[in-house]
Amino acid sequence: MLPAKGCEKEVKHVTRIIRDAIAYLLIVGFCILMLTWAIPTYTPAYPGYGASPALVPNVAVCVMLFMACLSLIRVGVALCMKKPIVVEESEFPEDLEEDGGFTQVGRVKIVHLVNLMVPCVLLVVAIQYIGYMLASFAFLMVLQYVIGSRKWTQSIVVSIILTAVLFIVMRYGFGVPVPGPQIFE
Template sequence: MTRVQRETTTYVAIALACVAMLIWVIPTFTPPYPGYGASPALVPNVAVGLTLVMAVLELIRAGVGRWSGRARPPEDRQYPEDTDSGGFSQLGRLRLGHLARFMIPCALMLPAMEWIGFLPSSVLFLLVIQVLIGGVRPVRAVVLAVVVAGLMYAAVRYGFNVPIPGPYGW
């Protein structure tokens, strides 16, 4: 997928989501008008409307550019490569496999805390993350996992007096 295709897909997805919001989500999940002030649906409609207008404008611009046959700069025609500008923009390739690799352990850690307790699940989680990043020193990995999980536990439980998630209290 080229950058132009990816952008077009994104704008189409945003526009469709906005239409769904305007037609179904906002009317269904917003309280009825109480008879005074602005309608509770006004500001959500403005926000979604603004988003929709911008997405449609971008689609029209892309369509006009394609229809007029104007050549786009080479970087717009190619697959977006990673930028390392050091600024806010980090335009680049979407690596869904990479994303899943780190999100799955994070998502599994939360129910794991309920099943096996905070400390064991935290140690396991830290070990898995280190392995996924490429930590190759097993002793260091175990020590780091135990120390970090232990320190966090102590800070949360005794430092901030916040209840620990999970059934066992550890």
């Protein structure tokens, strides 16, 4: 990454190849955990006929482990020998000058992710205490604000309409109980 004009220090970002290496290491760790603890502990004992219940999970995890190790070796060799691997796998599309096309590969925007996930998680918790109506209305207001809407009237109208429409569809259309305590009952 080139530093922006006027910046005294170049901001160091994690390169894609390093990020991928970290991801492979995490996968290797996950696989070892599955093979040594999770699968032996949470799989029924072999009943004496057929294949062992642990066979297919073990095969799936071993495939993951083998592929992650293989990729890790490839990345390790590329880093140690200072030999670049193909551009598509070593650079982020946003750093390349050409259009990324349909690829969604790129840097993780943690702040953006937190901004969107936190209201969703809070909705799941809040809906069980304050009920569907209030929680959904508040959730939609917050969500529209996070996405960038500053038109309060529009936000209120959208929130009320959507909450009401889904309430009617669930309650009277499908006969499904709406989650949490209901303020109108």
